[in-house]
Each structure stands twice: as structure tokens, then as C-alpha cells.
Amino acid sequence: MKKFVLTTLAVCCAAVLSATSVTYTADDETIFSNPERGFITMLDGSLSKNHPCLVKGNESTLDNKKSTEKMSIILVHYYLSNFKTKATIPDEVLNGFDEDMAVLREKGMKAIIRFSYTSSSDGDDAAWSYVKQHIAQYKSHWQANADVIFCFQAGIVGAWGEWYYTQHYGNQVTTMNAARRTVVDTLLAAVPADRCIQLRTPQFKTTYMRDQLPLTAEEAYTGTPRARLGHHNDAFLYDYDNMGTYVDTAREKPWLSQETLYVPLGGETDITNVSLAEQWATYDKTIAEMSYLHWTFIQSGYAEQTTNMWRNNGTFDELNRRMGYRYQLVNGTYGENVRPGGQLAVNMTIKNVGFAPLYNERPAYIVLKNGSQVYKVRLASDPRTWKPNGVVTTINENIVVPADVPAGTYQLYLYLPDAYASIADKPAYAVRFANTGVWDSATGMNKLNATVTVAGEPILGLEETQVQNDGTARDLLGRPVNEDYKGIVIMRGKKQLRL
Numbered sequence: 001m002k003k004f005v006l007t008t009l010a011v012c013c014a015a016v017l018s019a020t021s022v023t024y025t026a027d028d029e030t031i032f033s034n035p036e037r038g039f040i041t042m043l044d045g046s047l048s049k050n051h052p053c054l055v056k057g058n059e060s061t062l063d064n065k066k067s068t069e070k071m072s073i074i075l076v077h078y079y080l081s082n083f084k085t086k087a088t089i090p091d092e093v094l095n096g097f098d099e100d101m102a103v104l105r106e107k108g109m110k111a112i113i114r115f116s117y118t119s120s121s122d123g124d125d126a127a128w129s130y131v132k133q134h135i136a137q138y139k140s141h142w143q144a145n146a147d148v149i150f151c152f153q154a155g156i157v158g159a160w161g162e163w164y165y166t167q168h169y170g171n172q173v174t175t176m177n178a179a180r181r182t183v184v185d186t187l188l189a190a191v192p193a194d195r196c197i198q199l200r201t202p203q204f205k206t207t208y209m210r211d212q213l214p215l216t217a218e219e220a221y222t223g224t225p226r227a228r229l230g231h232h233n234d235a236f237l238y239d240y241d242n243m244g245t246y247v248d249t250a251r252e253k254p255w256l257s258q259e260t261l262y263v264p265l266g267g268e269t270d271i272t273n274v275s276l277a278e279q280w281a282t283y284d285k286t287i288a289e290m291s292y293l294h295w296t297f298i299q300s301g302y303a304e305q306t307t308n309m310w311r312n313n314g315t316f317d318e319l320n321r322r323m324g325y326r327y328q329l330v331n332g333t334y335g336e337n338v339r340p341g342g343q344l345a346v347n348m349t350i351k352n353v354g355f356a357p358l359y360n361e362r363p364a365y366i367v368l369k370n371g372s373q374v375y376k377v378r379l380a381s382d383p384r385t386w387k388p389n390g391v392v393t394t395i396n397e398n399i400v401v402p403a404d405v406p407a408g409t410y411q412l413y414l415y416l417p418d419a420y421a422s423i424a425d426k427p428a429y430a431v432r433f434a435n436t437g438v439w440d441s442a443t444g445m446n447k448l449n450a451t452v453t454v455a456g457e458p459i460l461g462l463e464e465t466q467v468q469n470d471g472t473a474r475d476l477l478g479r480p481v482n483e484d485y486k487g488i489v490i491m492r493g494k495k496q497l498r499l
Contacts, residue, residue: 018336020450024329025436033070036150037324039300044077052096055103073150075112084126087133101145108428114153116161123158123165139190146192147420153198163200176207198232202252205229214255220262230263235270237281264359266297269306277306283315294356296324326354328434334450341403341459347396352388361419368410403458413445
């Protein structure tokens, strides 16, 4: 009898004999920390051998911001003004970056990174001959700390690294000239490939790409320059055209709204006049703009004339809830019984009431937990695709329970840890859902308020199944497969067999 071993499989939905349905209660009020989103503070300063760190030594500031404003990310702005005409960055300074990132890792926080050479509108930055050597020296340090870096800002050029006042890259140039293109090309090669680099204006990206096409779902997360170049606006709401951020708002804002479904936008407001803040940064205007352009973070302190007004009129708290993502479980239906190695039906709806999605890769797991026995099964659904502003996503999957799960009754959880193994087991880096009675702060998991009973003989994995030429299936020892596989469609090449 002719046999062949399956190498490619397509499995239909498993029959659900019994299931538990749960309706979840949304929490629309609580302000809590979540990774890679929310209000930020900035730590900045000029580096030297004697002062190689910005974060280390400021632990009390981090603790205070985490406690009072629920911060999870900070902007770390390194000024290399002491090395503008030096080819080599001292090891003490390079290692200071590692020390700073170690503090963030211990605190459960991440960084937005910017490097620049001057804070003067004279634009006395560094020549490219020095800058390219500095980037080469920092590259390994950036790569080694990608786990606690949310994103980079292009920086380097001009006053505050904002690409306007500069002595070396085309002063007050608003497009991507050759010198600036070289900066971006070099940063794209040096920054960890799974991290975005934010540019100061939309026009810098469109002129870099040499077209005005927005990023699409098909190209998102592919690692191309278009998929990695994001946006920062350091004059949010300033006279609507944002102090030179936009050239043509009628065209650029819809373009940016599409872009920011896949790459992050954040920054600060630059409205330092109280009367102008009351005119340009009202609650309604702020919420509408952040919602439309999918804002993920903004400084909580600068400009104080605006942020203090937000604190007094309720805007601040609303932003603290909704900047970035804010996921809520709506309802779910889960199978109640499964054999080890069998399929468990999982159907749930999730609403993102935040302004933005997630941007960095992050797995989503269904977890079976019984005391110290914990088993994770990754969902096929990508949390980055759970879109914002009230969009509801339906997850309908049949997950395969590991064949080595002991018999017993297990609590079900939804778990979104960080993608990096170095911090994946730290609850501070896991995503909390905005529902009452679901968050487990000890584990970083979200309770689904459902259980599953695992019982019976283990089922051999389909990848270990052989199909006979008469369409029946046997395991590798020639025994008939379990009845659980009846009705499953198996594909091999163009041939389809139904068991």
C-alpha cells in the first residue's frame, strides 16, 4: 500500500461540543501604564567622559513619572557637542548608553532615542565626516539594547536635531537633500532593523521616498525604508500648520493619517502662550487631532502653558488613557474541553479605543494556567493589526493545545508580552487590557474568565500523520488516527483528502 508523509496541512475548524461565552466589562476611566505609549518626559544633556549617562542617576525622576503619570517611555536626547570635531567617542561614553538602557530595563521602561550636536539656532552641528564615525561606533550599542528602545528620532542635523538650523546639511532646507539622505541611509543601516526612525516633517519622508504614496498594509512591517520611517511633530497644534511641520495640510494630513496606522507619531507642543493655548489646544481640537493622526506619545511638561491647561480642563487625563493603543475585551467564546494535542476553539472580539495601534512586533498568546503549570499557545492574529479609534477586531482561531499538557482544569488568559526574550517575562512590558477584573499584575496576563478541562489520551500531531492512498490516515506506527481528526481536510500539493 502506497504511503506519503504530510508536509503541508490545511485544517478546518474543529467541532465545538461545549463552550463558555463571556461578556466583559469595559474600563473607560482607569489610567494605567502600558508599554510603548502615553505621556513622556525628556532627559537631555551633553555627554563627556565624566558625564557619560543621562538616565543613570535620574532613577528618582523615572520612579516619580511612573507613579504620577503612568509613564512607560521617555525621550533620551544625547548631545554630542563635546565631540563635534573628534572622530572617536570614548568608551566611557559609549558604555554609558548601555548603562542608561540597563536602568530602563530594570524600571520596566523604554526609550525614544535622539542624538544631536547643538541646541543653538546658529546650527553649529557636526560635519558628516565625524558623524558617520560616531554612528558606526554606536551601532553595536544600539543593536544590543533594541529590547528597551521604542524608536529612534533621526536627530543629528541642526539645532535640537530638528533638521532646520544647520551649518553642514543645508540651512533651513525643508526637503530631503543629498546630505540629509545620506544621514537617513546610514541610520537605517545602523538602527536595529525592527525599530522605526521618526522624521521631523511629512515632506522629509515624501522627498526621501521620491513619491507621495502613503505606507500600506501590504508593505507595513516589511523592513523597507518606507515601512520604517515614522514621524515626530515638535510643534503640535501650533497654529494648525504646526510651525512649519506641514506644507499643505489638505494633502499631508490625510496622508499622515494613513501612514500612522503602521508607523508611530509623537512629539511635543510648542505653544508657550496661554491665550494661544486656549485658542489652538482646546480639549476638542486636541482629541480630534490626536485621534485623526494616531498619536502615540507627547511630552507631559513642555510647553507648560499648554500641558498645565490640559491638566486643568480634563484633556490631560483623557490623553493619558487614549494615546497609543487601549485594548478592551468585548466578548469571547471558548471551548470547555480538549484533549492534549487537540484543538481548542477560541473566538473573541477586541476593541481598540486608543488613538493608535501597536507598532513593534508583539506576540499574542492564549495561556492555560493551573497553579504553577503554565502553557502558552500563540495566536495567528497580529496585535499590530488591531486598529484604533473604536475599531473592533474578531479573532476566530482553533489553537492546538500542547500534547504534553497534563490532565486538569486550566484558567484561560490572554497574554501579550514583549517580543524580546530578555524582557518577555517582565509584567511591566506586557499589555494590560482596559477591562474590570481581568488584569493579573503578578504575571502580566489578562484573565479571560473561562476555564478549559484537558482530559483523555494525547493526540498525535498532524505533522506525524501518514495518509494512505485510500484516503484513510494512520500515525507513523501504522495505527489509525484518533476520531478527533474526522472531517479534517488535509492538503498535499493540489491533492485534498477528507478524513
